[in-house]
Amino acid sequence: ITVDLSKNQTAEQRAQEKEKVVEAAEDMVVDARQQIENKKFDEARDEIRATIKEKGLSDKVQVTEEKDYLLVTLESEVFFDSGSADIRPDSMKLLSSLAEILKSIDKEILISGHTDNVPINSTEFKSNWELSTARATNVVGYFIETAKMDPTTFTATGNGEYRPIADNATAEGRQKNRRIEIKILK
Numbered sequence: 001i002t003v004d005l006s007k008n009q010t011a012e013q014r015a016q017e018k019e020k021v022v023e024a025a026e027d028m029v030v031d032a033r034q035q036i037e038n039k040k041f042d043e044a045r046d047e048i049r050a051t052i053k054e055k056g057l058s059d060k061v062q063v064t065e066e067k068d069y070l071l072v073t074l075e076s077e078v079f080f081d082s083g084s085a086d087i088r089p090d091s092m093k094l095l096s097s098l099a100e101i102l103k104s105i106d107k108e109i110l111i112s113g114h115t116d117n118v119p120i121n122s123t124e125f126k127s128n129w130e131l132s133t134a135r136a137t138n139v140v141g142y143f144i145e146t147a148k149m150d151p152t153t154f155t156a157t158g159n160g161e162y163r164p165i166a167d168n169a170t171a172e173g174r175q176k177n178r179r180i181e182i183k184i185l186k
Helices: 012-055 089-103 129-147 169-175
Strands: 061-067 069-075 109-113 154-158 177-186
Touching: 012 061, 012 069, 012 089, 089 129, 109 129, 129 154, 129 177
Parallel strands: 109 154
Antiparallel strands: 061 069, 069 177, 109 177
């Protein structure tokens, strides 16, 4: 940034030059903050991947990075018994590990529950939609109540069978469709 504050300038020209300097400095601060946030996000992504690998869940938990978010997809069978929204006790260690990582980045987190299209046969849930919503809400509840994360960063949604990622005509496809998605916004 070059600034000409010579005596030949008018007061208005000097004020404009000073304003340019201030704007440039503010832009530099914003850029620096963004670089720090990006670095934290990249570190969190790498830690999440390492944790999943360490726990031997690479075939049941996928991490996908998109332009505006990081998506952690958890197969439901790892976290829930069939037809249940209760988090399995053996899955809580992974959720605790994820919570510690997520605390470091302080970003908005969307938790989405999904099911396959097989009608549910349960007295507790009238539909797959209710089951998927309860599962997402229970994951959010775990992060807030047990891991003591900030509740203002979370949104829980249930999608039932209406957003499949695989063909519900096969057992493998239905298994992929039964999932929890944790979307961490950049």
